[in-house]
Amino acid sequence: MSAVIEIDGLRKTFHTLRHGHRVAVDGFDLLVEAGQVHGFLGPNGSGKTTTLRALLGLVRADSGRMSVLGASAPERLPEVAGRVGAIVESPQFFGNFTAHRTLRLLAVAGGVPTGRVDEVLEQVGLRDRGDERVKGYSLGMKQRLAVASALLKNPELLILDEPANGLDPAGIREMRDLMRSLSAAGVTVLLSSHILAEIQLICDHVTIISRGRRVAAGPVEEVLAGFDQHEWQVRVAEPERAAELLRALGLAVTDHPDHLLVAGVDEPELISRTLGEQGLWVRELVPLRPDLESVFLELTGTTPHPAVPRQLDGSVPPDAEPDDMLIDLDARENREVGA
Numbered sequence: 335m336s337a338v339i340e341i342d343g344l345r346k347t348f349h350t351l352r353h354g355h356r357v358a359v360d361g362f363d364l365l366v367e368a369g370q371v372h373g374f375l376g377p378n379g380s381g382k383t384t385t386l387r388a389l390l391g392l393v394r395a396d397s398g399r400m401s402v403l404g405a406s407a408p409e410r411l412p413e414v415a416g417r418v419g420a421i422v423e424s425p426q427f428f429g430n431f432t433a434h435r436t437l438r439l440l441a442v443a444g445g446v447p448t449g450r451v452d453e454v455l456e457q458v459g460l461r462d463r464g465d466e467r468v469k470g471y472s473l474g475m476k477q478r479l480a481v482a483s484a485l486l487k488n489p490e491l492l493i494l495d496e497p498a499n500g501l502d503p504a505g506i507r508e509m510r511d512l513m514r515s516l517s518a519a520g521v522t523v524l525l526s527s528h529i530l531a532e533i534q535l536i537c538d539h540v541t542i543i544s545r546g547r548r549v550a551a552g553p554v555e556e557v558l559a560g561f562d563q564h565e566w567q568v569r570v571a572e573p574e575r576a577a578e579l580l581r582a583l584g585l586a587v588t589d590h591p592d593h594l595l596v597a598g599v600d601e602p603e604l605i606s607r608t609l610g611e612q613g614l615w616v617r618e619l620v621p622l623r624p625d626l627e628s629v630f631l632e633l634t635g636t637t638p639h640p641a642v643p644r645q646l647d648g649s650v651p652p653d654a655e656p657d658d659m660l661i662d663l664d665a666r667e668n669r670e671v672g673a
């Protein structure tokens with residue numbers, strides 16, 4: 335499979351009045367291959383947005399090599415910009431415009447045939463609501479409109495920063511279906527998120543970032559399997575005797591009030607046969623598979639946050655961390671890209 339996004343050793347430091355130097359991204363690597371729905375997962379403040387902004391030339395990296403669709407980024411990005419759709423900053427829409435009118439304007443501005451408008455509205459499931467004013471839209475509908483705007487160019491690669499932020503479970507499911515249908519249509523998707531359930535539901539591959547560094551990467555199932563301790567929850571009569579028998583086999587057994595945890599066992603028959611042969615009948619034998627939440631916790635030392643609705647008007651949420659209000663001395667670097 336060919337590489338669609340490659341990032342090698344990306345580093346970005348911000349210089350702030352209050353905190354001096356802050357290393358936001360610290361030698362980060364990312365590989366996204368064609369056809370993947372790739373989740374870019376990390377706790378708040380771990381460097382996801384900075385990485386995407388650096389990739390798209392919205393902020394200047396200190397060092398590192400990056401490429402998008404084979405073109406080195408951000409220098410040669412204009413050559414491939416027509417094949418990339420990206421939403422990295424929350425798009426602002428005029429509330430009084432309908433979705434249809436909004437997309438028409440964007441299509442004209444981007445030199446895209448206006449016939450695409452109905453197609454992308456259809457793709458994101460807004461066809462029947464396209465003539466309503468955006469101010470009446472739910473957050474999920476606004477997110478889908480944002481995706482629609484990124485799809486106008488019929489991109490091969492879609493980059494979305496926190497597309498499901500603030501969505502309820504139904505909205506997340508809709509987003510998942512949308513990502514799957516885009517993937518089936520041959521679009522490669524990179525989406526960032528700090529919400530594990532979202533990544534586990536939507537993505538087939540994942541890269542986990544913590545404090546600006548990559549801490550895990552690969553197919554979601556493989557990343558999870560890497561943390562599988564082959565643990566089994568065992569309920570049995572006479573747990574103390576059962577634990578003794580299993581420990582005698584060299585197995586790691588932990589006692590819990592109503593069950594035992596046995597680690598390092600590939601075949602559950604080993605447990606049931608060992609205990610059964612001694613007249614101890616197993617009542618329950620359940621495999622404990624790691625989920626992304628426990629893996630994330632172990633890798634990043636952070637409990638995942640629930641979804642916090644993004645402020646679509648750009649205002650600072652009342653409970654924002656002081657860090658959210660840092661002054662960016664690099665803001666002068668910001669510039670628009672066609673991607």
Ligand SMILES: Nc1ncnc2c1ncn2[C@@H]1O[C@H](COP(=O)(O)OP(=O)(O)OP(=O)(O)O)[C@@H](O)[C@H]1O
Binds near residue numbers: 349380385
């Ligand atoms: N413009 C900026 N000026 C100063 N520091 C910044 C700026 N942008 C980001 N940072 C800092 O860089 C670090 C990484 O932030 P970034 O926004 O990339 O994280 P994130 O993973 O996208 O977080 P979230 O999930 O909250 O969006 C944080 O410590 C943040 O405070």
